[in-house]
Each structure stands twice: as structure tokens, then as C-alpha cells.
Amino acid sequence: MADVGDNGADATVEATDQSGMVVVRITGELDMSSAPGIRAAMERVLASEPTRIVLDLSGLEFVDSSGLAVLLQAAERAPDIALRNPTRIVRRVIEATGLEATLPVEEA
Amino acid sequence: MARSAGTDGATDPRRMRSVRVAAPPDLRHRRIRTSTVVVLARGLVLTTAATHAAREVNDENEDRLLRQRTLEAATVLNGSLPRIRVPLAAAAELAQGTDGDVEAAEELLLDSTGDGGPFVGAAVFELGTPDPIDAIGVELRLVEAPPEEIDAVLRAALEGDDFHVAPMLDGEVPRLGYAYASQAEGARYVAYAEAGLPPNRRQVVQQDSAFDDLDYAIYIGTDEVDEQLLIASLEDLPIEGRRASETIVFGDTELRIVMTPRGHVGADVLQWLPWLILATGLALAIGAAALTERLLRQRTHAEGLAGLLADMYASQRTIAVELQHSLLPQELPVVAGLDVGVRYEPGVEGVDIGGDWYDVVALDEHHVLVVVGDVSGRGIPAAAVMASMRYAIRAYAAQGDPPTAILRKLRELLDVTRDGHFATVLCGVIDVRTREITFANAGHPNALLVSPTGAHFVTTDVAAPIGVPSISDHDAVTIAIPDDATLLAFTDGLFERRGESIDVGLAKLREAALRHDVGLDELLGLIVADVVPDGTDDDIALLGVRWQT
Numbered sequence A: 001m002a003d004v005g006d007n008g009a010d011a012t013v014e015a016t017d018q019s020g021m022v023v024v025r026i027t028g029e030l031d032m033s034s035a036p037g038i039r040a041a042m043e044r045v046l047a048s049e050p051t052r053i054v055l056d057l058s059g060l061e062f063v064d065s066s067g068l069a070v071l072l073q074a075a076e077r078a079p080d081i082a083l084r085n086p087t088r089i090v091r092r093v094i095e096a097t098g099l100e101a102t103l104p105v106e107e108a
Numbered sequence B: 001m002a003r004s005a006g007t008d009g010a011t012d013p014r015r016m017r018s019v020r021v022a023a024p025p026d027l028r029h030r031r032i033r034t035s036t037v038v039v040l041a042r043g044l045v046l047t048t049a050a051t052h053a054a055r056e057v058n059d060e061n062e063d064r065l066l067r068q069r070t071l072e073a074a075t076v077l078n079g080s081l082p083r084i085r086v087p088l089a090a091a092a093e094l095a096q097g098t099d100g101d102v103e104a105a106e107e108l109l110l111d112s113t114g115d116g117g118p119f120v121g122a123a124v125f126e127l128g129t130p131d132p133i134d135a136i137g138v139e140l141r142l143v144e145a146p147p148e149e150i151d152a153v154l155r156a157a158l159e160g161d162d163f164h165v166a167p168m169l170d171g172e173v174p175r176l177g178y179a180y181a182s183q184a185e186g187a188r189y190v191a192y193a194e195a196g197l198p199p200n201r202r203q204v205v206q207q208d209s210a211f212d213d214l215d216y217a218i219y220i221g222t223d224e225v226d227e228q229l230l231i232a233s234l235e236d237l238p239i240e241g242r243r244a245s246e247t248i249v250f251g252d253t254e255l256r257i258v259m260t261p262r263g264h265v266g267a268d269v270l271q272w273l274p275w276l277i278l279a280t281g282l283a284l285a286i287g288a289a290a291l292t293e294r295l296l297r298q299r300t301h302a303e304g305l306a307g308l309l310a311d312m313y314a315s316q317r318t319i320a321v322e323l324q325h326s327l328l329p330q331e332l333p334v335v336a337g338l339d340v341g342v343r344y345e346p347g348v349e350g351v352d353i354g355g356d357w358y359d360v361v362a363l364d365e366h367h368v369l370v371v372v373g374d375v376s377g378r379g380i381p382a383a384a385v386m387a388s389m390r391y392a393i394r395a396y397a398a399q400g401d402p403p404t405a406i407l408r409k410l411r412e413l414l415d416v417t418r419d420g421h422f423a424t425v426l427c428g429v430i431d432v433r434t435r436e437i438t439f440a441n442a443g444h445p446n447a448l449l450v451s452p453t454g455a456h457f458v459t460t461d462v463a464a465p466i467g468v469p470s471i472s473d474h475d476a477v478t479i480a481i482p483d484d485a486t487l488l489a490f491t492d493g494l495f496e497r498r499g500e501s502i503d504v505g506l507a508k509l510r511e512a513a514l515r516h517d518v519g520l521d522e523l524l525g526l527i528v529a530d531v532v533p534d535g536t537d538d539d540i541a542l543l544g545v546r547w548q549t
Helices: A035-046 A067-076 A088-096 B005-010 B024-034 B036-055 B059-082 B083-096 B102-110 B147-159 B270-281 B285-301 B303-325 B380-398 B405-411 B502-514 B520-531
Strands: A008-014 A021-030 A053-057 A060-062 A082-083 B121-126 B134-137 B164-168 B175-183 B189-196 B213-221 B228-233 B244-250 B253-261 B338-345 B352-362 B367-378 B423-430 B437-442 B448-451 B454-457 B477-480 B486-490 B540-549
Touching: A021 A035, A035 A067, A060 A067, A060 B285, A088 B502, B005 B147, B005 B270, B005 B448, B036 B189, B036 B423, B083 B102, B083 B121, B083 B189, B083 B380, B102 B134, B102 B189, B102 B380, B134 B189, B134 B380, B147 B164, B147 B175, B147 B213, B213 B285, B228 B244, B228 B423, B303 B380, B338 B352, B338 B367, B338 B520, B352 B380, B352 B540, B367 B380, B367 B486, B367 B540, B380 B405, B380 B423, B405 B423, B405 B437, B454 B502, B486 B502, B486 B520, B502 B520
Parallel strands: A021 A053, A021 A060, A053 A082
Antiparallel strands: A008 A021, B121 B134, B121 B189, B164 B175, B175 B189, B213 B228, B213 B253, B244 B253, B338 B540, B352 B367, B367 B423, B423 B437, B437 B477, B448 B454, B448 B486, B486 B540
């Protein structure tokens, strides 16, 4: 029942390289109302059987527990996952939730 | 009729200390404000329909009202399903998690069996064994069935992801059986319960009742045939003429509700609902009564349709809040020397309930378990996970497991990939003699220790949340709770805000906790008022402990 419009989120596949690594850029606010859309997008990414998923979170402004659940489901199913440039807001949530090992930030 | 459970509890200080749920009128007020757009949209659609109807003769108005009553009845029924699902799910997971140690599982079912509960009898079965491991309440009809029939019920439960419904509608004691299997991989345990139906599956509406103007019939499945009838208020079936019907999902089958007026549509919902609840085990009487009372009152000013819808929306919200309240501890244990306070603030966003919880359990004379947790997502599924987490923790703690072992065992019950939810849990055992607390933490915000000289967040070894594989072992952390200190544990609704880092919210919380030198209950209220003055869209659970002086 969340108001739609001011808190949506988008997932865009930015790049796929020959080794099977997929870069997915998630922007906006990943919450209860936008999570189903992002989950569906991640399903499509996972269906292509990538060897590694890089989530570019530089444009993600908010993530709640429903949003984290989507990222965690992807992390469990992907052979390898890393976060690229998460915003401080998102990085702090991941740290506080004990998820740094499950959702590691990409080595620079 | 029934008053809010929260209000009842709070007025009896001896039985229940400090358990508060925000008053529905206040919520309702806020809700209307934040849901204006939604209500307007719904209002526009229905106003169009209503304008059309108003031009027609009174007949059509009656149809509309009947339809509305039926829809609302379906909503109430639907909202009551957790009363069946939650205790069965919790019992099945517990039996599975403890590999057949059914004592704790049965304690769970006991609460729902007999007077006031949806079940007349309950049991835990193991696959391949027709005799229940143990049974409580009245003799189960399923137990008298041939072994292959029992096996079919257990297997149906194992195959589905919701409860399996086994109708036993023939004979003098018609019953409905519900079977729920653990969702764990390789699950072998099934929690099973039966609800009683009235003889002949008829419950006549009393003539002298103030609400005697609706007849109803409820069928299992979608066919309106006698063999599938659960309960009806009239002999002549199927219902013909002016009627409205609605179908809802009911475990692995469906329920069809058919209603017809006896004269005007005035809804004797209050009259038949208690029987419906008794018959099908779909209780939640408080929420239902609140809704129906409101609907009946609203009938007098049903012309202001937008206003009506806003109130219906608020009623739905009230049911959600009541349901959540029923899943939280109804009273806190009294521990000599220790003050414990709790506060629960439902979020103002949406009608869905959240997965936040708290719990306080006196383990023995000197040890108290305190828990604050948060299941990801919202709605009935999150609340069901919450209930099974809460009950499982109680069961493990009762077996004498320390906090780290409790969290390790919880990991077997939940998987974010399979279940779509994870849970953060902060679990602490207070030793009243040494004045220390031992914490284990699965992804949960750390507790805040406040003393007159300062406040700091307790550092713990934070493991991944429950439902997410934990890569390494994590240690418990024991800290002293000084004589003049207050320990606060909470969920993220208290400090997480869109557009700002959690550090900002945590700093505000710390300041608020230091600002007030008052009694524990008052402190919890003031902290919430300080850090979320306008409410928040997330739920908040807040628990505080301090030594009595």
C-alpha cells in the first residue's frame, strides 16, 4: 500500500562480459513496494547463469529488510557476487546486519 | 462487545506490566492522512459505482450493501487464517527442529485448543506412523480413520506449502481437520488439529437478536453442494434469489461464502460470526467484532462513501494490529530485582502487519531471557515466521540452550532463498546474581547501555541474520549491567530513515535516551516520542531493563 512514485527502484543490466560476469545497476529506493520488481529482474539475470554478479549500488539511496532479502536471495544463488560502490547509507545497513561476508564489496 | 486486547491488558497492572500497543483511534487518524491517495482512488471507483446505484431503485442499493457485507466477511475470514496456520506451523517446525521432541510443540498447540481456541483437539504426527506421537484435547476423528487415510493426509500436508484441509463433514460430529508439515527439507513431522462444527452443520440465527437479517452458507471448495457445506444458518440450500458470494483461499483449498438478506441487508454479522468462528476455527473475534460493529454503525451514514471506505480501511488496520498484538507476549514475567518494560509501535504505513517482536522469559530464579527480533518484509507471512521464531526460541531456551546455541538452531528453521524472509535476532540471558547479560547477535542492531554518565552501544560479535548462511562461528559477549544503568534493545524502525545513514538515527536515539531521567516505562515512551515524533512507516519494538533500586 506504499505510495508509488517517490520510492521506486530500477534494475538495469549494464554489461555482460565474455567470462559470464554481469553488472547490474540498482537505483532508487529498494523497499517493500519496489522489491518484487527487482526480484523479478534478478531472476532474469540469474536465469542467464552468470559466473559472477556485480551489483552497482552507487545509485541506491535506501534499502530496507525486504530489499535486503532480494539481494540475499541473489547472493545465495549466484556462484559469486560483489557490490560495487555502495552508498554510505546502504553500506552501513549491510555492516550493521552482519552481512559483509555474504554481500562483499568489490575489491577496488 | 469486545474491547481492544491492548487496552484490557494495560488496565490490569498486576497481570501485565508495560505491554502497550498504540491506540487504534490515534493510528486511524494518522492512517487516514497517509492513505488519502489510496482511499481517494478506491473512493472514486466505488463512488462511480455507487452513483449509478443511487439512481436505481432501493433494490440495487440493497445489492450493493449485501455485496459489501460479503466482501467484508471474506476479508475478516481471510485475516483470521493465521489463527490456524501460525500455531500449526510453529508446532510442526518445532517438532522438526527438535527431531520429535513434541512437548514444546504441544504446549504451543495447547494455547489454541479448547475454550477460546480454534481447535477442539490437536496432535503431532510423524510420517509413516498412523498413531500420533501425542495428542491433546478431545479424541481426533482422524485417529479413528484407516492408516492409509491418515497417511494420505500427512502426505498432502507435506506436499503443500500451506495447511492441508481434511473435511470430515459426515456423521454426528462433523469436523474440519488441518494438517501442516514442517517446511524444512526432508521434513517428517506434521502438526494436526481439528475444529468442531455444529450438528447437521446448521446454526440458526436467533430471532430476538438485534442482527437477525442475514442468512449465510459457507462451503469448502467452490461448489455449492450439500456434501461440501461447512455451516449455514438456513435449511433451504442452495441459496437462491438475491445473494452475493465470495471465495477465499483456505489452506490448500478454498472457502465459498454465500449471503442472502432476511428482509433488509442489515448484517447480522455479529450474530453469525461467533458461530462461524467456532465452526471453522477462524477466530480473531476481537478484530471481527471491531470491524462488524463499525460497519453496523456506519450503515446509518453510508452515503458518505469515501468516509466509509476510510473507516473500513482503518478497521482492516485495526484487525492487523490486534492480530500482531495476539502474537506478542500478553504479559511479562515478574523477576525479583529487575524492571522490564516493553513498547510496540505499529508502523503507520499500510495495513500489513510487521515482523518485529520482543520476548521476555524467566528461565529460572536467577536467569531471564530477553529477545528482540525482526523478520524481513511485512504481512501475514512475515508474522507467521515471527511467531515460529519466537516460539522456537522459547523452546530452545527451555531446554537450557545458551544464546549462541539458540541462534545456531534457529538457522535450521529459516532460509531466505526458500522462504523469502530472513530474521535479525538479538538474544540475551541476564544473570540476576552477577548482574551481567550474555548476548548473541544474528544481524540485529546492538543494544544501547545508558547510564547517568553516558551511553554506548554494546559491541557484539554480529553473525549474519537467521535465514542467511553464517560463514563462521560467532561468540557470545557478556557485559555487566551497572546498578544505575538502563539497557535498551530495539528494532530498526526506531532509527532507520529514508535519506539518512543509520548513524544519524542511532545518534538521535542515544541523545534521547540520555535526555530523560524517569521511570522505565515513561522513558520508553519518551524515547519513541523524541526519535519518531511523526511516527514511522516501519514497526518498532523497544525493550528496556534496569535493576530495581
